[in-house]
Amino acid sequence: MIELDWETDRTEGVTLISATVANALTTPQLVRIESRIDGPLWSPDREQHPAPEWTDGRWEGVVKPTQCRGVGFASPSVPSDPADPPLEVTETRRVSSDQSAATTDVLASLPNWRPTLNILGRQR
Template identity: 55%
Template sequence: MVEVDWETDRRDGVTFVTVTVANTRTTPQTVRLESRLDGPTWPPRRDGVTAPEWDGGVWEGTVEPGRRRGVGFASPASPTEPPIEVLEVSRVSEATTATSDEVLAALDGWAPTPDVLTRGP
């Protein structure tokens, strides 16, 4: 069984949704959640890149047995009850592999060091 708890907080015209997904099963589970807010979903970003678990208003991630995962997003839409819907819960298969977008999103940013960019005499 997967348990889902949520909270909403409306501030300055923005609804912030925080979700906790708990896996009480003995195997890893892939969970798909969808925003039920009537407006655009603003998923978290890192260095300008949307978190790899998000595709539009749908979040998909793996929750290990006996563990919890936090999920959050924002929207200009007013809060609803519930703010999210569980679309699917399924056991993780051995054949699950990351997509190229997920791999790229997980990489750390890189920039050359200043000494490489300075001109020599």
């Protein structure tokens, strides 16, 4: 189960939204979160580059089993109802925990080697 806790703070004409996404499941989950506030969304910037989890006003990231992640953004818009959540989880799906490389990738990375004919039991 994915849980979302949030809080808002309106200061100097800007609404600051902070949230915690918790994964109570035993498998990693890819989580997508979208803003429910009408108006522009300002995602965090890292040295003038948007945070990599933010695309087109949506946050998408992996939350490891029994772990939490923090999410935050700002908006000049005022939430329509302070009791309503300013964001929502719109999609979750299990992320494969298999980190092994595909067989074709492993074979492609091997050097081009052939056994000698006597190992194969053939003679010329």
